[in-house]
Amino acid sequence: MSEIEKWFLQFSSKRYRWVGSLAHGDGRPWADGSTIASREGVGNPWDEGCRATTFIGGHSAMSAMRDAFEMAIDYARVMPPDVPPSKRGHVYLAFWRFNPLRDLSDANSWGLGPWVVTETPVVDQSALGLLLRMMTVGIEVRMLLWQPEATTDFVVGHSHMEDHIYTARAVQAWDHKLRAEQFPLAKRPIGVVGLDQRVAERPRPAAQQQPQIHNKLVVIRVGEIAEAHCGGMDLSFTRRDAPMMSGDWQSGADIPSSKDRWPGWHTYRPLKDLDPPMATPLSDLPKEVYGERRQCWHDQSVKLEGPVVAVLEDRFRQHWSDHGIAAALENGDLRPQVGQVVFSSRDALAGGSIVPLDPAKPIAPTGRSAVQVWSTVPQCARRLVAPFTRGEYTVMAGIANACCQSKELIWIFDQYFWNRPLARLLNRMLNNREGLRAIIVLPPYAGGGEVGTSTAGITHDIHHYARRLALSDLTGGMDQAIMNKVAIYSLWRPSATSTGRGVYCHAKAQTYDGSLFVCGSANWNRRSFTRDIETVTAIADPEVVHQHQQQLWHWLFKNASWPAGNNGKELRLDRPGTGAKFFEAFKTQALCRPSYLIEDRWYQDSCVLPNGVIRHNNGHGLPDINGLLDLTDPNALPVPEVETAPTFNQIARLDQIVDRLESEYWVMPGNRITWPWRDGKLHNHLVPRIKPLAETT
Numbered sequence: 001m002s003e004i005e006k007w008f009l010q011f012s013s014k015r016y017r018w019v020g021s022l023a024h025g026d027g028r029p030w031a032d033g034s035t036i037a038s039r040e041g042v043g044n045p046w047d048e049g050c051r052a053t054t055f056i057g058g059h060s061a062m063s064a065m066r067d068a069f070e071m072a073i074d075y076a077r078v079m080p081p082d083v084p085p086s087k088r089g090h091v092y093l094a095f096w097r098f099n100p101l102r103d104l105s106d107a108n109s110w111g112l113g114p115w116v117v118t119e120t121p122v123v124d125q126s127a128l129g130l131l132l133r134m135m136t137v138g139i140e141v142r143m144l145l146w147q148p149e150a151t152t153d154f155v156v157g158h159s160h161m162e163d164h165i166y167t168a169r170a171v172q173a174w175d176h177k178l179r180a181e182q183f184p185l186a187k188r189p190i191g192v193v194g195l196d197q198r199v200a201e202r203p204r205p206a207a208q209q210q211p212q213i214h215n216k217l218v219v220i221r222v223g224e225i226a227e228a229h230c231g232g233m234d235l236s237f238t239r240r241d242a243p244m245m246s247g248d249w250q251s252g253a254d255i256p257s258s259k260d261r262w263p264g265w266h267t268y269r270p271l272k273d274l275d276p277p278m279a280t281p282l283s284d285l286p287k288e289v290y291g292e293r294r295q296c297w298h299d300q301s302v303k304l305e306g307p308v309v310a311v312l313e314d315r316f317r318q319h320w321s322d323h324g325i326a327a328a329l330e331n332g333d334l335r336p337q338v339g340q341v342v343f344s345s346r347d348a349l350a351g352g353s354i355v356p357l358d359p360a361k362p363i364a365p366t367g368r369s370a371v372q373v374w375s376t377v378p379q380c381a382r383r384l385v386a387p388f389t390r391g392e393y394t395v396m397a398g399i400a401n402a403c404c405q406s407k408e409l410i411w412i413f414d415q416y417f418w419n420r421p422l423a424r425l426l427n428r429m430l431n432n433r434e435g436l437r438a439i440i441v442l443p444p445y446a447g448g449g450e451v452g453t454s455t456a457g458i459t460h461d462i463h464h465y466a467r468r469l470a471l472s473d474l475t476g477g478m479d480q481a482i483m484n485k486v487a488i489y490s491l492w493r494p495s496a497t498s499t500g501r502g503v504y505c506h507a508k509a510q511t512y513d514g515s516l517f518v519c520g521s522a523n524w525n526r527r528s529f530t531r532d533i534e535t536v537t538a539i540a541d542p543e544v545v546h547q548h549q550q551q552l553w554h555w556l557f558k559n560a561s562w563p564a565g566n567n568g569k570e571l572r573l574d575r576p577g578t579g580a581k582f583f584e585a586f587k588t589q590a591l592c593r594p595s596y597l598i599e600d601r602w603y604q605d606s607c608v609l610p611n612g613v614i615r616h617n618n619g620h621g622l623p624d625i626n627g628l629l630d631l632t633d634p635n636a637l638p639v640p641e642v643e644t645a646p647t648f649n650q651i652a653r654l655d656q657i658v659d660r661l662e663s664e665y666w667v668m669p670g671n672r673i674t675w676p677w678r679d680g681k682l683h684n685h686l687v688p689r690i691k692p693l694a695e696t697t
Contacts, residue, residue: 004046006405007516007540008372009398011040012662028662029397031377033386035314035360046372049365050306052539054517054548056555058233058240058248061301065229066104068220068303069130075223076137083138085183085190089222090140092316092357093131094215094535096521097160097234098145099281100128100167101256103249104240126262127235128167132174135191138183139222141171142357144319146213147195147342162277163258168193168329172344173270188355189345195334196341198324199378199533211378214532216521219313226363228312230537231301231519232415232508238284238297245493245503245596247294254293255281282449286460289445289502289613296493296501300413300509302519302537306363308371313360315373315535321354323383339382369541374398376522376534393661395522395536396422396529399510400654402538403429406512408579411549412440413507415447418466418525418633421654423473428653430485431478435576437485437583438474442467442600444490444502444609451613462632464602465619466525471602487587489597492610499611503596508536514573517545526633529654542574549573556596557589 012028027037027045036045055061069091076088105125124133135141145164171191179186199211218229233239238251250256258277265271285295304312327333328346341354348355379391403410403425410426417423417440430436445451446463475483491503508528509519520536522528539545550562563585565571571578571585590597601607605618652660 003515004048004370004540007402007512008046008370008538009374009394009401011045029392029394029658031375031386031388031392032390033388034318034392035311036373037387046370046540047307047311048370049367050304050308050369050371050539051367052305052369052371052517052541052544053303054519054544054551055231055301055303056298056548056551057243057245058297058299059242061229061231061233061299062104062235062240063106064303065218065235066125066130068225068227068229069134070125072139072220072222072225073133073137075225076134076139079138085138085140085186086188088138088140089220089225090142091134091222092142092217092219092313093235094144094213094217094316094319095234095236096146096212096214096216097163097236098127098143098167099163099236099250099258100126100170101250101258101262102127102235102237102240103262104130104235124262124265124267128170129262129265131167131171131191132268135171135174135178136182138178138190140189141191142316142320143167143171143191143193144196144213144215144316145193147197148210159258159277159279159281162279163281164193164195165334166258166274166277168195168342168344169274170268170271172329173274174268175345177270189347191344192348193344194320194341194348195329195343197337198322198339198341199380211527212532214521214528215319215535217312217316217535219309219316221309221313221361226305226309228304228309229301230304230312230521230535231299232506232521233299233301237281238295239299239506241296241298242294245296247291247296249294251295251297252283252285252287252291252293255283257281284447285502285504286445286447286449286451288451289609289611290504291501296491296503298413298491298503298505298507300507300519302517302539304371304537306366306369306371308373308537310360310363311373312535312537315375317357317360318387319533321356322388323380323385326352326354339380369539369544371540372398372538374518374520374522374536374538376529376532378531378533393530393658395520395534396654397658397661398536398538399518399524400425400658402510402512402516402518404655407433407435407576408437408513408573409511409582410436410438411511411552412438412524413505413509414440414442414524415506415508416463416467416523416525417442418470418523419529419654420470420473421652421657422524423470425653425655426474427476427478431482435579437579438487439583439586440471440486440488440600441505441507441597442488442490443505444492444598444600445613445615447504447506461616461619464615464617466633468602468617468619470524485583487583487590488600488602489590490600491596492598493596494594501611502609511545511549511573513579514545514549514575515542516540517548526635530635542572546572546574553586557592558594560589560592 026032027040030037171193175189175191178190196213220227237255238248240248257280325340327342329342329344330346374394375392376395377388377392383389446460491505493503494500508523511517517539522534522536528534563571606614606616
């Protein structure tokens, strides 16, 4: 097996041909009908010849997106007037959260402070302004935004819905103007926004968080530009940290009201007739821990070029046409409905069906990285045809495989770290592999609302307790020697004049040894592995991983030199015997100042953060703790839950769950065999035939 093959998932259909007539080559573990699944028998389920550029922090990632948007505008602007929009290129965007007033400029936020609205012409680099400007030069814009149900209004704040509806109406109004005046021969909309609730399977109790479209994906195909951006960052407030953790000027008390105008808004005449959102967006972070202004938020992202861009483009295209209740905003169809998608243009529909997007054109190799796309697409009984009839769970399959292959160092940045089966798998790997080490970086305190509460009406303590359960599984049964192979930290911004403040780790990224970088929208919790729609990219390229690890080191430890390897040479984690040396150097540097790390005392019932805020980790006083955990981190797989067994020894490891997902079968009446978790039909009358869990290494 080559170095690339060991890190990436392989087609698994042939492994299970012995299970009935349905076990034919259909591209498992990828979704049936997906781009990658179609390669079985003719190619590899990954793309070589790609180029990957990694980003640390929201400022650099958003700036790269902005620059790509501006370059696309420049390309389209110089095209002859008779070139129709359908030939000018397209931009696809998918976000969990989108704030139209999100500033992506350099001058406004990092030089002048808050906007000063004048009649002087400005280059509009607000998030919405960039969309409208791309449409103005004829670039086709297609955008999917998660649309919360009204019943979950209190979970994410009313502004979340209002901002997405306003974005759809603004794109709708601007599209009408452009097609009437500038591109009268356009045969299809120039801009369309889809307000998407299709992931939801059925109405949920009001207190329970619904399934979410959690993707954060941008694909740009204009002129010579063919790139995709993938990571944990939405184009929204709080996410765009200035360089060197100076914070985001659109955060905390400085989040602009949605009803405010922005520089250049007066140039979009049709928007003057739109009622702006009236709800002021809520702060993401408690000010007691993260400060009242210029709050710090940490993300990691990657820009991809080369053949994998077409795969991500096709993945967006398939989500665009996913089965659901399709409606049009122009027809007044904006009413909360489970399984619904509302498009800003009725021309996105034909005969009640969604007009499909054009298939992605192949892209020539342009780099040296190999990239594989992993996704979570929960099962849905209403899907009767491919793609996604059986869902897809390659995020947890890919991460489980990467953990099993690692021998030196697993370096994790995560918002939650709640997944107990994954913690059990890491426990096994650390116990069985002498050279393996693990570094975990987490936020010091849960996000949302003031200290002691959260936007979901559940105290922050439930989040901290869920973390403690998983970390207890990670370290369960370890002797001190093995415990010393694990280091767990929180991000904290030091200050020479105060106790400093927290940095919210929102990144969903890991490096495995010095060979694999995994980055996307999926957290290490159950809902990201089974319930929400997620997109993750895995980059197998030792040079890219090494450079990214060095960036992380210098970001965390400003003045520290990268550790030296043998014979004084630069240490590289893709070489045997380096994990332990790097791990010890990391722990030593974390104690020095300046360092953006503090020890995460998850094992204490209550721990005191450097600024005196008390974080409770024990869950004491919370009613029905297991019920609250299920509300916070629900499971979508239509089988008895294997993660919440009553004792430590009965909790399955993640690799075991992945194996069961593909290999177990159920017997229907008449002895007809079908797949239990991925048959796409969710039969309630099946009789399970359960195989014992296989011990895997």
